[in-house]
Amino acid sequence: MRKMLFIVIIAAFVLIRPAQAQDFGYPADGEAWYSIRTNFPDASAVGKGLWTIKTVAVNGTRARDFAVFQDGKEMPGPEIDGGRAFELKVRWSWEKGREYEIRLDLENAKTGKSVALARKEKAPAKAGYWNPAWKNYLALILSEDNGFPRTGYPVHATIEKIIETHAPRIDQGLEIRKKEYESRWAKVQKAMAAKGYDLAYACGSELDRSDAARLKKCRKA
Numbered sequence: 001m002r003k004m005l006f007i008v009i010i011a012a013f014v015l016i017r018p019a020q021a022q023d024f025g026y027p028a029d030g031e032a033w034y035s036i037r038t039n040f041p042d043a044s045a046v047g048k049g050l051w052t053i054k055t056v057a058v059n060g061t062r063a064r065d066f067a068v069f070q071d072g073k074e075m076p077g078p079e080i081d082g083g084r085a086f087e088l089k090v091r092w093s094w095e096k097g098r099e100y101e102i103r104l105d106l107e108n109a110k111t112g113k114s115v116a117l118a119r120k121e122k123a124p125a126k127a128g129y130w131n132p133a134w135k136n137y138l139a140l141i142l143s144e145d146n147g148f149p150r151t152g153y154p155v156h157a158t159i160e161k162i163i164e165t166h167a168p169r170i171d172q173g174l175e176i177r178k179k180e181y182e183s184r185w186a187k188v189q190k191a192m193a194a195k196g197y198d199l200a201y202a203c204g205s206e207l208d209r210s211d212a213a214r215l216k217k218c219r220k221a
Contacts, residue, residue, distance in 0.1 A: 033065075034129050037089040038102050038119045046082040047116065050109045056096055057103045058092050065091035070086055082108070093129035095194070098122070103208050123202040168175035 023037040036058070056063045068075040069087040080086045090102060103118040140157060144150050175183075189199050 023070070024128070025089075025120075026127075031093045034093045035089055036092050036094055036102065036121060036154070037083065037087060039087045040104075040117055040119065041081055041085045043080070044215075045106070046080075046106060046115050047113075048083045049111070051082045051106045051115075053080070053088075053104050054107050054114075055105045056088065056090055058090060058100055058103075060101075061171060063090045063092055065168075069221050080106075093122045093132070095132060096123055096128035097125050103137050126178055128195075130192060130195055130197065146221055 023035075025031070025035040025037060048144055053068060056066045066078075067089045068080060069082065069089065069193055070080055073162075088102065088104065092100070099120060099122045101118055101120050103116060106115050106117065106194060107113070109117075140159070142155060192199055
């Protein structure tokens, strides 16, 4: 099944081993971002005691947002019980087919000793973050909490942040005719389909009556 995108008009030594288990995640309820989850089954190099993960880097670039898991539970902070296996989930806009090295710099809370651990993971051959040139994105995640079917049900969403950020840069004098718009939209759909995505769009009542909203070949969510 293809992923659906809703688009509305972001010291010591290194131990490297092949990955045993990993997960390349997509935006989901409660976590509206792409992520890489990897495990560190052999943490013997760290040694016993309480260790703090000081920094996390993916392919040499620092990642600020991450979560740590040990014994199947998310830890309250960046600390781990040394010498035991643990997992790391890092927020990262990964691309299909690329290899990623996740490096951790840890420090022993008692002795101050530093250790580095690293894992290499390879992303699946399809999907992933569609275009690294897009530095920002917004994920709109819809859920039904009452158990009612909502097929084709209209949804209204206010996305003020997008408007506040990009409205000043929009050329209000630019006009695109319906025929040209449909041609451009078809090209975008084709390009995204090649990357493993279907495109759907959501709009409000005013956009429903605009030429821009008359998109052909748009599949139902």
